[in-house]
Amino acid sequence: MKALIIKSPWIDMIFEGKKTWEIRGSNTKIRGKIALIKSGSGMIYGEINLVESIELSLTDYQENRRFHGVASEAAGELPYKRTYAWVLDKPRIYKEPVPYKHPMGAVIWVRLTE
Template sequence: MNLFKQISLFDRSKEPALIERALIVREPWASKIVSGKKILEIRGSNTNIREPIGIIAGGTGKIIGVCELVGVRGPLSLEEYIETYSLGGGVDPQYLNRTQTLPYKQTFAWELKNPQRLSEPIRYEHPNGAVIWVKLKKNTQEALHKALSK
């Protein structure tokens, strides 16, 4: 079964658009996303965002790559959540063996596509209170654009 619709928010024939937001993801999951080894990000909320996004390695102050957020599955049942492991969700089988519960009251799988690791991470300014998303300042958007245009 093909998890993703055959769409791409990145138009490879044109220069990449400015990326306005970045998702904060803890390691090692952030690196797995930008390397293409993790195609589902498990979260406790839905999102309507469908666009190219930066991936921030939590606690580093750096954007390490980009991908497209193309869809959301959920809320997931426990069975669907367990299935996400085989689809690149990064679910820890030991956690499931211990708890047999969902990690959130409502659990969603954010679908990611077209990952790209930056050759050099880009520093950004972390706003107070940002836990999930960071709205990138114009200078960071432009630095990211320049890095992707190489």
């Protein structure tokens, strides 16, 4: 299984159902169930379904703040040259976070061993 590394407070907003788009500077072909790692914690906090990756225009980004949670004053321009919304669905937080071994160089994705 793959795990996506996400910083706070964004990961908390995802688990609370307040954020269903993860904004990234690259497209992804990964779909299905993935784990979520809180950046810097060394722990997997839960799972989510990654259902789609959509390239956004500035208008898309500005008109859909309710999905990505970026404050309006920070939405005046796209955060990346090419900006994508990774669409997330069905968050499931674990009762207890699960430790994992962080590989050197992993910044966005971690391949988890079962």
